Amino acid sequence: MAGLSDQDNESYEMGMHTEQLAGRTQEIFFSPREGENFVHPDSFDVDFDKRAEFDAAGLEIAEINLKIRELMESGHGTIVVRNPGARHSIGVGILNRLNLIIDGSLGYFGVGLIDGPNVRISGRVGWSCAENMMAGTVVVEKNGGSTFGAALRGGDLVCRGAVGSRTGIDMKGGTIIVGGDTGAYSGFMMQRGRMVVCGNAGKNLGDSMYDGTIFVGGEIRSLGVDAVPGEMTDLDRAWLERKLAMYELLPSRGVGHFQKIVAGKQLWNYDNLEPTEKKIVL
Amino acid sequence: MAGGTYKGSELGHVDHFIDGDGLDSEREIEIGQHIGYRYDVNLLPDYDRLTPFLTTYIETMGWDDLNWLEDVHMGYEEGRPAVFDRNINGWVSIPEDTELPDNQQDRDMLARELLIKFQMSRRHPLVELNKAYRKF
Numbered sequence: 001m002a003g004l005s006d007q008d009n010e011s012y013e014m015g016m017h018t019e020q021l022a023g024r025t026q027e028i029f030f031s032p033r034e035g036e037n038f039v040h041p042d043s044f045d046v047d048f049d050k051r052a053e054f055d056a057a058g059l060e061i062a063e064i065n066l067k068i069r070e071l072m073e074s075g076h077g078t079i080v081v082r083n084p085g086a087r088h089s090i091g092v093g094i095l096n097r098l099n100l101i102i103d104g105s106l107g108y109f110g111v112g113l114i115d116g117p118n119v120r121i122s123g124r125v126g127w128s129c130a131e132n133m134m135a136g137t138v139v140v141e142k143n144g145g146s147t148f149g150a151a152l153r154g155g156d157l158v159c160r161g162a163v164g165s166r167t168g169i170d171m172k173g174g175t176i177i178v179g180g181d182t183g184a185y186s187g188f189m190m191q192r193g194r195m196v197v198c199g200n201a202g203k204n205l206g207d208s209m210y211d212g213t214i215f216v217g218g219e220i221r222s223l224g225v226d227a228v229p230g231e232m233t234d235l236d237r238a239w240l241e242r243k244l245a246m247y248e249l250l251p252s253r254g255v256g257h258f259q260k261i262v263a264g265k266q267l268w269n270y271d272n273l274e275p276t277e278k279k280i281v282l
Numbered sequence: 283m284a285g286g287t288y289k290g291s292e293l294g295h296v297d298h299f300i301d302g303d304g305l306d307s308e309r310e311i312e313i314g315q316h317i318g319y320r321y322d323v324n325l326l327p328d329y330d331r332l333t334p335f336l337t338t339y340i341e342t343m344g345w346d347d348l349n350w351l352e353d354v355h356m357g358y359e360e361g362r363p364a365v366f367d368r369n370i371n372g373w374v375s376i377p378e379d380t381e382l383p384d385n386q387q388d389r390d391m392l393a394r395e396l397l398i399k400f401q402m403s404r405r406h407p408l409v410e411l412n413k414a415y416r417k418f
Binding site: 036037038039040041042048097099116118134135136137153154155156173174175192193194211212213235236239242243246262268 | 309317318323324326327328329335338339342343344345346347349350352353368398399401402403404406409412
């Protein structure tokens with residue numbers, strides 16, 4: 001940094017901050033000898049073998065979500081929701097281990113913000129299914145709308161059919177698997193995680209992606225800015241085969257034909273002097 | 283296997299981010315600042331190295347693989363091994379008396395195990411926050 005002090009001073013004088021971005025180190029609370037506990041302390045103690053189902057027809061959205069919560073509270077680990085009627089925001093905010101079966105279709109923002117459950121949806125889903133999902137699995141048997149898995153943080157989100165545009169926009173982790181085709185701008189501003197498209201991908205795939213990996217089994221209409229082909233490794237192939245087999249989506253000819261797309265990282269230029277550079281350019 | 287890959291090139295040594303200053307690319311050297319993570323975020327897990335603790339965790343949750351833990355790696359913060367906890371948006375230092383494995387895949391498995399123990403502990407910071415702020 002010694003040779004950059006003049007530039008540092010210049011940015012200070014122009015009113016630009018030079019804050020170093022860093023996480024906060026936690027050095028307390030933790031011992032590796034903690035007792036073995038596999039669920040969050042405040043989560044509901046549920047039994048996967050204890051099953052309940054209810055008819056959602058005629059219930060308000062909030063009533064449906066509260067009903068799911070009450071059943072978890074009473075120890076039900078498998079819950080079936082009949083007749084969801086493609087309403088929005090069903091099954092959101094579930095922070096528990098659970099088998100949730102949706103017998104029908106969901107509207108916008110279905111099963112968003114979840115952390116842990118295994119969800120199976122027998123119908124279709126609207127925009128932003130599993131948006132901000134943290135952990136768990138979601139399997140959609142038919143097609144999905146746009147922004148499928150927007151801002152996904154973790155877990156597996158699977159659509160056996162085709163999905164719309166901007167799939168996995170801003171995803172920060174986790175895995176999205178599409179059995180069919182995906183629309184334009186899939187993986188837009190992706191930051192990490194993995195996307196697997198068994199069919200074709202629309203134009204501008206991976207546009208402005210910062211990091212992460214996209215695997216495509218079909219044709220790619222075009223790559224977006226800073227999305228470039230990557231080299232497929234043995235670990236990639238083994239992971240792809242195992243993951244696709246898990247969801248019964250492994251093609252009969254294997255994964256040898258899949259292409260790997262990664263970030264070119266030409267956009268990796270953010271630093272504490274960037275505001276100065278922008279000022280100079282403008 | 284050594285240290286895996288980082289920014290498209292092989293890492294020479296697994297302790298690269300403990301011993302080094304993090305200035306690898308031309309851009310980093312030019313600006314004198316490390317860019318991005320101090321580990322390969324795209325490194326996929328080697329399931330042959332799964333620990334018994336993680337196997338039990340996966341079974342408990344009803345999953346078939348590491349699920350969200352596939353994105354958890356051992357990183358290095360301020361010259362110390364650490365794991366990032368997204369729930370507190372901060373790094374949790376690996377205790378100093380923990381012996382580090384000699385390859386990144388085993389270190390990642392260790393980091394996943396320690397993170398689960400930390401997150402599920404009653405002494406996790408979110409437990410107190412939950413009591414104070416939960417609405418229903």
